Amino acid sequence: MADFAIDTTEVGLTNIEQLTTPLPEPKSAFLPYARIVSLGSGGTLGIGNPIAVWTFPILSIGQYNQLKTFCPNASADIFIVTKIDDDTYATFSGVMIWPNEPQDRWYGERKNFSVQFRQLIEIPEGS
Numbered sequence: 001m002a003d004f005a006i007d008t009t010e011v012g013l014t015n016i017e018q019l020t021t022p023l024p025e026p027k028s029a030f031l032p033y034a035r036i037v038s039l040g041s042g043g044t045l046g047i048g049n050p051i052a053v054w055t056f057p058i059l060s061i062g063q064y065n066q067l068k069t070f071c072p073n074a075s076a077d078i079f080i081v082t083k084i085d086d087d088t089y090a091t092f093s094g095v096m097i098w099p100n101e102p103q104d105r106w107y108g109e110r111k112n113f114s115v116q117f118r119q120l121i122e123i124p125e126g127s
Contacts, residue, residue, distance in 0.1 A: 003089040004028070004054070005081035006070055010093070010123065013079055021066035026054035028083045034118070050120040052082045052092070059110040067115065071096040080117055094120040 002025040005013040016023040034048025059067070070078060078096040081089050097116040104111040 003081055004083070005091075007079055008070060008077065010079045010091070013081060013091070019066055021062045023059070023063050023067060024056060026056050028055070029053040030082065030084045032085065049094070049118070050092070050122075052080065052094075052117040052120060053114055054082070054117075055112060055114040056110070057112060058106075059113050061108055061110075064110050064113065068098070071098045071115070074098055074100065078117065079123075080120075082117070091123040091125070092117070092120040093123060094118060 002015075002017065004016045004025060006016055006019075007013045017025070029052065031051040031053075033046030034051055036044045036046055039045055056063070056067075070076060075098065076096050077093070079091065079093050080096075081091050084090050094117045097118055099114060099116075103113065
């Protein structure tokens with residue numbers, strides 16, 4: 001079982017596979033900075049809070065609607081547990097961004113559906 005979890009409160013975090021309508025494990029990406037800027041020295045500098053992206057290869061309409069309950073508008077404050085760069089999991093507060101581009105629909109299902117989590121702030125374990 002994957003350790004991905006989501007909710008609108010930290011106390012309510014639920015593993016995505018144990019939601020009322022379970023979600024499949026997403027392909028995930030974790031960016032430690034919102035953007036990278038080039039420095040005059042030839043190096044780079046990471047700027048901004050981390051970003052996570054969950055991509056679901058296929059979601060049924062029920063699974064899509066389950067995910068939408070956490071972000072009924074264009075964005076929503078959220079808590080997640082997601083995989084980070086070292087393949088461990090961490091808990092974050094942040095903002096969930098619902099995509100605003102055409103969706104890949106296939107016989108009532110969504111293919112390659114991605115949601116983004118921005119402004120991530122890690123919540124230390126046990127706090």
